[in-house]
Each structure stands twice: as structure tokens, then as C-alpha cells.
Amino acid sequence: MKQIKVAIIGCGFIGNGKHLPSLVRQEGVQVVAFCDLVLEKAQTSAKQFGTADALVCTDYRDVLNRTDIDAVHVCTPNSTHAEISIAALKSGKHVMCEKPMAKTAAEAKAMLDAAREAGKLLTIGYQNRFREDSLFMKDLCDRGELGDIYFGKAFATRRRGVPTWGVFMDKEKQGGGPLIDLATHALDLTLWMMNNYEPDVVLGATFDKIAKIGSPANIMGPWDPAAYEVEDSAFGLVKFKNGATVMIESSWALNMIVSNEAMTMLCGTKAGADMFPPTGPIVRTADFQSASSLHVRVNGESAGKLYIQNYAMGAAFIGDGSRPEDFDGGFRESVAWIKALRGEAELVVKPEQAYTVTRILDAIYQSANSGQAVTVA
């Protein structure tokens, strides 16, 4: 079996939490280069996950100069995704870039073009597609069980879940708040299931009201309102060329009881379906349920009666309440990626699809700024 040699750029939360553990679990995969602006972070990750002679560096160009590397994982802040991914593609590497694809649609388009010109694979870290409930619901859609899906809702809401580490509140580095950070997952799920990548018109609104008040109750600790530059909640309405409509709800902080992150609800002519989180003690906390939707509910009408069918998605938590390693889809995402690199399977998350997600999010921000509906370019 050919060894696949991977490099990681950005050895922070998602690099160490999702990419590296998933890569090193797979036979025939080696992580041979580690780059982070903070040398100690690259060193620590290399020690835990790298080959004995792994390159450790602070300048990503040192990684790209290597000719033996097959793929680069870009796990740096959003503002750097386009620059690093494009440079990596131009240097002949395949690229797995973290979500969101980029800060703007223009940057995402440049990434797409670079991948096409280089003839290399580009994918985006939408691991929620690989959750059991997502795969089940996608299969229902593909088999036509819901009929023509003409309305959907993309949920990305946290009650008080502002990420206070890293640069998440920095407008220049991230491009935005929960819309670009969380809704990107929920919208990706929704478009993928509807298989509709032809948006037409978007209307959006963003708020920063709780951001400016502050919250000692935030699950990741309080923030400094003066340093909080992005929105705390954002909402969007998307009309597609065929008339289908999707609503997007996203928040890091919002006064609402239901927290539904990276979930979707679909309404079709034959049936409807939605994901919903388990109730009771297996939920991590009542107010922050990242990727913990474990049930799919199908609703419809049969024999003259309305029905709701509840599908439980298998064992999700192990005894002590912790999650199995691949519960949130991160491991399955990595396996699918390595298969695509080996030419054994098609890419699951195609860059064209992520580009359309980015176009819609960009249009929501534009609409929120202008107060007008925006035609998606």
C-alpha cells in the first residue's frame, strides 16, 4: 500500500482534535510535516502524531517546498485559508481546508480555480456530513422518500456558546461570527440533502446585542465586549432558482431555549424529516449540543392519518458520557478523504458545493449590511 504523506498547517484546536488523531489511526498514512506560527505548538503536535523525522516549522512555505508530501491540511484561522490553500495547490499538493472555505465568495472562487488549474483535489472540513444521522437523512433524500424538497431550515444555534479561544471574535481574521463559523455546517448539510446548489436571492440580518452586553454564563468563559467585533447571531432567507426556500438561524449567544447546532429540517411533497437531539442525561449540557443530534424524525401522512417516525442512530455515548472517537464524523471524514487521495472514491465534499455555501453566507452578510435583498453572484 502506498504511504500517503500529509502535512498539517495550524496545530491548534481542530488540528489536534480532529485531523491528526483521525489521520494517524489509518494504515498507510503518515504525518510528515507540522507548521504553526507558534513553534512549540508544531513541536508538541509532531511529538504526539508525527514521524520521527517530521519537519517542524513556522513558515508554511517550508512545507510546500517539500516534494514528497501528497496532501496539506489547512487548519489555520479563516483569513488564511485562501492564501495557504492556493499556494499549496500551486505547489502540487492536494488540500483539505477547514471550514469555512474562505472569508468571502471571491476568495473561495480563487481556491476553486486554483484546484482546477493544478488538477488537484480540494475539500472542506464539513465533518457533520459524515455523522450517522446525516448519512441516514441524506439516504432518505436520495431515495426520494421525501419527494420534492421545497422548504428547509438550517440550524446553527447556541444559547451561550461564544468561542473565546483563538481569534473567533476578530473580524479581520475570521470574517464574521456564528454565521460563517457554524451556519456554514448547517447550510452545507441542508444544500447537500436538497441537492440544490442554485441560489437566487438572499435576505439577511445580523445582531451583536448580547456580544456588547457580555455573559458570565458563556460555556467557554466570559468575553470582553470591547474586543468582540463580529455578530453574535445571524439569520437568513434564501430563495433558490426553482423556488425552493431555506431559512438559516445561527447564534453563539441568543436568548432562546433551543440550541440546535449543525442540524437541518427538510419538508418535501411526500414527507418531512428533521434531526433532533436526544433528551435526558446523555446530552453534554442542556445548552450546547454540538453535533449531538442522534435522531432523525420523519413525518407525513399515511392511511389518512398523520404520522411521526423516530429513528434512533445507534449508540452514541459510552457509559461515562464521553463520545466514541468517530461520533461527530471527523474520523469518517478523514477516511473518505484518504480514499479520494488514493483514487478509490470520489470526493464527498466537493469544492463547488462549499463555494456555493460561501456565496450564500457572503450574500447574507451583504444583505445585513445594506438592508436590501441580494442576488447571489
Ligand SMILES: NC(=O)c1ccc[n+]([C@@H]2O[C@H](COP(=O)([O-])OP(=O)(O)OC[C@H]3O[C@@H](n4cnc5c(N)ncnc54)[C@H](O)[C@@H]3O)[C@@H](O)[C@H]2O)c1
Ligand atoms: N470543522 C469544525 O467543526 C471546526 C471546529 C473548530 C475550528 N474549525 C476551523 O479550524 C480553523 C482553526 O480553528 P481552531 O479552533 O483550530 O483555532 P486555533 O486558534 O486553536 O488554531 C489555529 C492555529 O493556527 C496557527 N496559525 C495561525 N496562522 C498561521 C499561519 N499563517 N501559519 C501557520 N499557523 C498559523 C495558530 O498559531 C494556531 O495554533 C478555523 O478556520 C475554524 O473555523 C473547524
